[in-house]
Amino acid sequence: xxxxxxxCKYHVVFIPKxxxxxxxxELREYLGEIFRDxxxxxxxxxxEGYVMGDHVHMLISIPPKYTVSQVxxxxxxxxxxxxxxxxxxxxKNFRGQSFWARGYFVSTVGRDEETIRRYITRQEKEDK
Numbered sequence: 001x002x003x004x005x006x007x008c009k010y011h012v013v014f015i016p017k018x019x020x021x022x023x024x025x026e027l028r029e030y031l032g033e034i035f036r037d038x039x040x041x042x043x044x045x046x047x048e049g050y051v052m053g054d055h056v057h058m059l060i061s062i063p064p065k066y067t068v069s070q071v072x073x074x075x076x077x078x079x080x081x082x083x084x085x086x087x088x089x090x091x092k093n094f095r096g097q098s099f100w101a102r103g104y105f106v107s108t109v110g111r112d113e114e115t116i117r118r119y120i121t122r123q124e125k126e127d128k
Contacts, residue, residue, distance in 0.1 A: 009047065009061045010068055011116050014076065014104035019054045027087055031056070034082055038075045042066055048117045057120045059109060068106050076100045 028051045039046050039060060049058040062071050080099035109116050 007061055008064055009059060009109040009113060011107045011109055011120070012058050012060055012068070012072060012104055013055055013106075014072070015055045015101045017098055017101045019101070021053045027083065031079070031083075034079050035075060038078050039071065042071045042074055044071050047113075048120045050120050050123050052123055057123055059113070059116055059120055072104055072106070076104075 031051050032046075032049060035049060035056075035058065036046050042062070044060055044062045044066065047059045047061055049056070049060075060071070062068060083099055
């Protein structure tokens, strides 16, 4: 019973600002690592994830002591800062306000976890 109380899983989708196709190539490969490291800092775990050309899907497990908005705000904010510093080359103090669009889609995952996992991993084929 305790294990079930500590496991809150969510399907989250978010996009870069203006849905620009900025997530291809080297950046696309690098984002998974960034997201996993940031989630771990909030005691969360990305169970499944896929970075599309213009949006990100993830199945994330968040402990009940954090809200989805706390974790997603942290992940989106810190990843934007890191992306701009490393890939855009701006070394000045950047708040990361203009990489990700505001908001995100979130849905709780109950008994449909396996269905959500398959949906996330097959996203690119589905979109084509």
